[in-house]
Amino acid sequence: MGQENSDNLFDVPDGVLPAGYDSESKGYQTVIVNDKIYVIGGSSDGARLSIDVKIFDKSTGKWLIPTILGSKPMPSKGHSSIPVNNDQILILKGDCSAADCFWFLEVDTPYVREQAKLLGTDVVAWTKGVVGDGPKPVVISGPSGVGKGTLIAKLMKEFPTTFGFSVSHTTRAPREKEINGVHYHFTERSIMEKEIREAKFLESALVHGNLYGTSIEAVEAVTDAGKRCILDIDVQGARTVRAGSLDASFIFICPPSFEELEKRLRARGTETEEQIQKRLRNARAELDEGKSVGLFDHILVNDDLETCYENLKKLLALNDRTDANYQPTAKSFKIPLSHSISNKDQKFLIHCRTSELGKERTSLFLLDVSSLKGGAPGRTRRLNIYAIDS
Numbered sequence: 001m002g003q004e005n006s007d008n009l010f011d012v013p014d015g016v017l018p019a020g021y022d023s024e025s026k027g028y029q030t031v032i033v034n035d036k037i038y039v040i041g042g043s044s045d046g047a048r049l050s051i052d053v054k055i056f057d058k059s060t061g062k063w064l065i066p067t068i069l070g071s072k073p074m075p076s077k078g079h080s081s082i083p084v085n086n087d088q089i090l091i092l093k094g095d096c097s098a099a100d101c102f103w104f105l106e107v108d109t110p111y112v113r114e115q116a117k118l119l120g121t122d123v124v125a126w127t128k129g130v131v132g133d134g135p136k137p138v139v140i141s142g143p144s145g146v147g148k149g150t151l152i153a154k155l156m157k158e159f160p161t162t163f164g165f166s167v168s169h170t171t172r173a174p175r176e177k178e179i180n181g182v183h184y185h186f187t188e189r190s191i192m193e194k195e196i197r198e199a200k201f202l203e204s205a206l207v208h209g210n211l212y213g214t215s216i217e218a219v220e221a222v223t224d225a226g227k228r229c230i231l232d233i234d235v236q237g238a239r240t241v242r243a244g245s246l247d248a249s250f251i252f253i254c255p256p257s258f259e260e261l262e263k264r265l266r267a268r269g270t271e272t273e274e275q276i277q278k279r280l281r282n283a284r285a286e287l288d289e290g291k292s293v294g295l296f297d298h299i300l301v302n303d304d305l306e307t308c309y310e311n312l313k314k315l316l317a318l319n320d321r322t323d324a325n326y327q328p329t330a331k332s333f334k335i336p337l338s339h340s341i342s343n344k345d346q347k348f349l350i351h352c353r354t355s356e357l358g359k360e361r362t363s364l365f366l367l368d369v370s371s372l373k374g375g376a377p378g379r380t381r382r383l384n385i386y387a388i389d390s
């Protein structure tokens, strides 16, 4: 495995790296981006190589110790790597299906630069590449007691294989009927704060005095299963997601009146009087924010529940559909262990070599990364792959 190229962009001259790091045969791949050499590879357990990252700064002749964000790829039998756009590295895992073979190491993207500033260290971030678009997540916001949970529960019940719920983390105490891992991941504040620092969350916010947050894992577990992810988050969270890398639809739910909101909140009977007062105070600001220009794509008034639910389904284009005819896209593409990658005019050619009944077979694929969307801390979507007759 390796890269084929015309301008020696990826060749690290002999003697630049300390001994032991310049040999592809040891399972390391070296990629130069700007003035840095990224050594991608790692220790082997005999069958599989872990995919670790080391950085050598050519200008100082020193190793850098970066903070590595995101979940790294699982070990593979081998991989190849190639720079993309001078700010990230594409890693192709061999002997792997399309669901797990494309990975990006972001080395100089806006997200990485922002995190480096925040953390005061060098930063690189892993993000998994996804072929095509994946179903677009839906963010649902609105004041406490407006009926978000009720509407989402109806949707999940009617379309169980279409939708999946993003289970948030929270530091608030569970209510009587709430189940850990189903309604929320109930967690301690210090643990959640640590995980926020480690960039495990797409967004987090202090809401009614408690910390709430959407982990990257919560959203990706749903979208990786081919389901459309539903996020029930407050307006601050919606704002963060809107500004971030997740391409979602944003829906705000309004009550018919403030009095009705108060009535519902009291009738639910899950909060103390003090908590109800706090939620009602915050509701006024949330209602103003919800109507602010550019944040939400749609506003729905939840007066009569059935009418609101029908309108929600219309927005999500579900009215003429049953759950049974929803099929996630098939992704049957597989990269063999023996492959190489080269780049040509912003596109990548993947040469795959397989052997069938003792006969060598070469196949060629074109990987188009010109319309990538998303990226760290979530997934990198819109990879397009085409088979080429060779």
Ligand SMILES: Nc1nc2c(ncn2[C@@H]2O[C@H](COP(=O)(O)OP(=O)(O)O)[C@@H](O)[C@H]2O)c(=O)[nH]1
Pocket (backbone or CB within 6 Å): 141, 142, 143, 144, 145, 149, 168, 169, 172, 203, 204, 205, 207, 208, 212, 213, 214, 232, 233, 234, 235, 236, 237, 238
């Ligand atoms: N930012 C953010 N808000 C969340 C998250 N999970 C829930 N929330 C919001 O936190 C608020 C309080 O939620 P909860 O305590 O379940 O009370 P409820 O809205 O009255 O049912 C609601 O506005 C939720 O939408 C999250 O992961 N991130």
Ligand SMILES: Nc1ncnc2c1ncn2[C@@H]1O[C@H](COP(=O)(O)OP(=O)(O)O)[C@@H](O)[C@H]1O
Pocket (backbone or CB within 6 Å): 142, 143, 144, 145, 146, 147, 148, 149, 150, 151, 264, 265, 267, 268, 302, 303, 304, 305, 306, 308
């Ligand atoms: N359209 C509606 N009309 C009357 N009651 C409603 C309506 N929608 C929801 N409710 C009730 O209002 C209360 C709050 O709803 P819930 O879904 O828990 O709100 P949220 O998740 O937005 O805090 C619940 O007791 C629910 O049964």
